Amino acid sequence: MAFFEARGIVKRFANHLALDKVDIDVPRNSIYGLLGPNGAGKTTLIRIINRITGPDEGQLILDGHPLRSADIRNIGYLPEERGLYKKMKVGEQAIYLARLKGLSRNDALKQLKYWFEKFEIQPWWDKKVEELSKGMAQKVQFIVTILHEPSLLIFDEPFSGFDPINANLLKEEILRLKEKGATIIFSTHNMSSVEELCDHITLINNGKAMIEGPTEEVRKNYRQNLVSIDFSGKADTVEKILKDRFELHKFEAINSHYSALVKTGEDQSLNQVLEAIIGHCHIHGCQELLPSMNDVFIQVVNQQKQSSQKQQRS
Structure with a gap:
């Protein structure tokens, strides 16, 4: 209670x-x-x-x-x-x-x-x-x-x-x-x-x-299906796989490692991303990126504003 x-x-x-x-x-x-x-x-x-x-x-x-x-x-x-x-x-x-x-x-x-x-x-x-x-x-x-x-x-x-x-x-x-x-x-x-x-x-x-x-x-509830992966290995191969099978938002070299930011589809998961690339690289870290409360705040306020504007026009 x-x-x-x-x-x-x-x-x-x-x-x-x-x-x-x-x-x-x-x-x-x-x-x-x-x-x-x-x-x-x-x-x-x-x-x-x-x-x-x-x-x-x-x-x-x-x-x-x-x-x-x-x-x-x-x-x-x-x-x-x-x-x-x-x-x-x-x-x-x-x-x-x-x-x-x-x-x-x-x-x-x-x-x-x-x-x-x-x-x-x-x-x-x-x-x-x-x-x-x-x-x-x-x-x-x-x-x-x-x-x-x-x-x-x-x-x-x-x-x-x-x-x-x-x-x-x-x-x-x-x-x-x-x-x-x-x-x-x-x-x-x-x-x-x-x-x-x-x-x-x-x-x-x-x-x-x-x-x-x-x-x-x-x-x-406001996740955008974004996952971050830190790896080393065959960068060109991994980049191509991520572009072909998922939505690749960012790919960059950081010292001896590589970092990728990937958006999965609604029916895809982080595990599927890892399974697709695991044979071509060594994974150092991965995580799903949740939106900050600031991101949620802005998204909800903007959605309500847009909805209100549509109602006023109709």
């Missing part, structure tokens, strides 16, 4: 349909990616989950029961738009936000000390928020989001404002939170982060859920 479910979520703003009967199923103790271009409806769905706004239709279910106001205490939310008070001191604000989430002052101080040292921002404790860089402010907000150890964490574009080193630090912390039992939903444009972190994804475009499922399964 899913830890969190959204069923038939509809949200309209004036004449704009922001969400059109969106369903998601977030498995317990998973990292779940919400993908989509700007304006797709991701942030609207996240705001509905957090009860910042309500759906026009549909139901939200958390751990087997309809989402209630009291459940918000078990949700940690890091919004894309940063919400720290610029004139407050960093430490004072962190304690204030921790107290709002139910921690005592002593517990808040103890945990904040640990996290500020871990994220190397302890020298900023008595500085005003307005003195922080965007990345520093993001660290503070991440800390107060996770401090009360909620069972469901929601991050909206969590890597915005981070350099590669700090983005990697954040990824490591997200993986640790999962290991400790948290269920995590995050919205991002960073497709490499999706492949590194996400067990499941939903791709939303124009308010509709276009794809939903395990990340690797989604990639396999």
Whole structure:
């Protein structure tokens, strides 16, 4: 059973349909990616989950029961738009936000000390928020989001404002939170982060859920039957066989080896490619090339765009 479910979520703003009967199923103790271009409806769905706004239709279910106001205490939310008070001191604000989430002052101080040292921002404790860089402010907000150890964490574009080193630090912390039992939903444009972190994804475009499922399964569903082969031996013979029997996309010499990129037909397999050339070369490596999540993202968005254009013309 899913830890969190959204069923038939509809949200309209004036004449704009922001969400059109969106369903998601977030498995317990998973990292779940919400993908989509700007304006797709991701942030609207996240705001509905957090009860910042309500759906026009549909139901939200958390751990087997309809989402209630009291459940918000078990949700940690890091919004894309940063919400720290610029004139407050960093430490004072962190304690204030921790107290709002139910921690005592002593517990808040103890945990904040640990996290500020871990994220190397302890020298900023008595500085005003307005003195922080965007990345520093993001660290503070991440800390107060996770401090009360909620069972469901929601991050909206969590890597915005981070350099590669700090983005990697954040990824490591997200993986640790999962290991400790948290269920995590995050919205991002960073497709490499999706492949590194996400067990499941939903791709939303124009308010509709276009794809939903395990990340690797989604990639396999959009495979293009491309295989890569690294070999040494009779290059001319192998090249001719690959051209005659398959669709040869690339063939090149790399040091003492050769590399070939081959597209097989729907009724052909990697094994058939290997069987065709094995007597003429020594195989050093081979693999099926799955599309990246970035490739899938672009393909699905473009397909929907083309379909919409056809409907408008007809």
